[in-house]
Amino acid sequence: MNGLINYMSCAALWLGLLVKAPDLLRHRRDPYLRAICAVLGLAGLCFLLGAPPTVGAVNELSGVPNLAAPLTYAAITGYCAASQVLVVHWRGGPRVRRTARRWALSYAAVVLGIAVTFVLGDAPVERRTDLDTYYATTPFIAEMIVLYLLAHLTAVTVTTLTSLRWARRVRGGLRAGMTLLGIGALCGAGYSVAKLVAVGARWSGRDWSALGTTVSPAAAGLGALVTVVGVLVPLVTPRVSEWRLAGRTYARLWPLERTLDDLLTRRALRLPRPRFASPGTRLVWRRTSIHNALSHLDAYFDRDLYDRTRAGVLAATGDPERAEAAAWAAVITDAVRHEADPRCEAPASRDTGPPLDRAPGQAALGRIADVLGGAPAGTAPVPAASAVPSGTTTAGTAGTT
Template sequence: MSGPINYVSCAVLWLGLAVKAPDLARHWRDPYLRAICAVLALAGLCFLLGAPPTVGAVNRLSGIPNLAAPLTYASITAYSAASQLLVVYWRGGPQVHRTACRWIAAYTGVLLGVAVMFALGDAPVERRTDLDTYYATTPFLAEMIVLYLAGHLAAAGVTAVSSLRWARQVDGRLRVGLTMLGTGALCSAGYSVSKLTAVTARWCGADWSRLGTTVSPVAAGLGALLTVTGILIPLAWPRVTEWRRSRRTYARLSPLERELDELLTRRSLRLPRPRWATPATRLVWLRTSIHNALGHLDAYFDRDLYEQVRESALRETDDAGRAESVAWAAVVAAAVEAERRRERPLEPLEPCDEIDLLSVRALGPATLVDIADALATSALVASARVRGRTTHTGTA
């Protein structure tokens, strides 16, 4: 895999880590969250250390030929352990901490073995992309290579089996995430299998080094992408669902905002529009602006009109909820026209502690959406708007 691809992959993974970092800072005691961040951090580190330019820089700065190799192998081993710990904490259970400690102990041994074998071995010739096959027959280095590949293959295999088996027992976003995680683990296993195949071929006198330099990097990159996607889907799904719901609600409120737009502008009732805000934040801004306008119109609401339109809509639809929304929409449309033609209401309302049926305090988020729908579709609302234009036109 080329250097630019490695660096882009690393940047994407660490971007995901940056998104989760605030949660980790707030809940750093959560082992599940720590495992997620560890997987993201170590997956990015694997790509960073495995890039040929980084390999050359590490070897040159350290003065030790091929020092980048054990560092890369150590990061791959740690990533394998973190992936397995994530599945353990994700699934939970009464023995979760004991199982996690066993995996940590096992892969700590692998890390120590990689370090010891590299120290005992002799690798004087720098190899940036094919060290595995080049030193496959060198004492101690061969054992180091097999040790880290076996550890990675074991973790990938266990993760794949556990995730795909568990995915059949659940549904929804968790099933999607587990399926992606298991598929990613299978692809990651392809990295180890291709490397081990090339090493075995080297033992047998054949040269299959292209498996280690072409197939394994692709398998590793695809596996990391699918694994991280599988991790993030269950976490991001609720937020994405909320964003989609907020966008739909925002769009459905547009007719009500257009009805109140002139009033909001003329009376300076609209709050400053938020920039670079989430859909949920923009929806809050829109609802606040609408409530400001309706609060200004509260004294102009015509209770007689409300009852008339409600009764007419009830006869047409036989739906009490729909009839109330149509009546509210008619009252709002008429009030907008009435307010535009007079500076103050004819009869200001007296303060009231109880929630009046025809009061802005009685309007919830769902009711606002229904009113907006009625504004866009009901003929009774259009008639009320005309009535607002013609009633009391001579009153100041």
């Protein structure tokens, strides 16, 4: 279990980085994507370097006791800088680049301070889990510890306030993502606060090292998990909405496919049913089968029946779309019956009037299916589009009716 929380947190953060990597490759110059990928990558590196087994390996390979400490603190500081750059791009404004550059330079100075104080200090005894409290009173090492903790606390505080403030201005998956990012940063604040309290207790002669060895890693791990979820939510929400809409449309078209089922089977017009496919793929399969059947029935469509049915329903309801759907339902049902009856007249000899000038479009198919299924045409709800953060890409909505 030693270091398990660190490695699991690192894996979660780098999983989020892996999900964002394709977008970064397609939009290399997008500063928002670069910043958020840097946040995920550096946060994962912090957990990796801070794990006790990694600490021992780094110290042993380098031959320098506690060298892993300044390396971890430098990674934490780099994470802080990336977080501030990300916040700057969230806020926007005319001086984004200048402000981001200032934050980067400020935290670069902190990294330099960590390196200098470690070189000037003396930490001969290796401490893998409680270096912060063990050397809290050691000259220069104490300054190094306080420096990185204050830098981290500043970064997570600004990130928390900005994320939660921005969450009130957006909706949908983006709002949920920003809220989770703010909560994740707040949990991250527990890491530096717990360590600062433990260090302060050490200065006053008390031993509260458990805060730094138990509470602090737990807060950091929880913050990492919530942060990853916050990054992924705005990416997943549009896809989930797309799949849900495609699934509902797929189910909605079933009455129409059922009416055409015998024809599709006899004439081998149905493509093989996809297995383990996404809702969007299944919807395309069902639509293709329906269009194949309607194309085959084109010669059997009765224009007079269409006109009579449409006129009757329109007079009764005053709804043109419902009248059109009812007319198509009557024509399709009639065509299926005539096509299946060998005693029926050949299509060319039927007095059907002028041919229908167009087949029903995708939007009309759903309404026709509603009529055939006994539901009022056009009753299927259409969910609203979800907001996405700048710099991300989403697939077009599949399954729109």
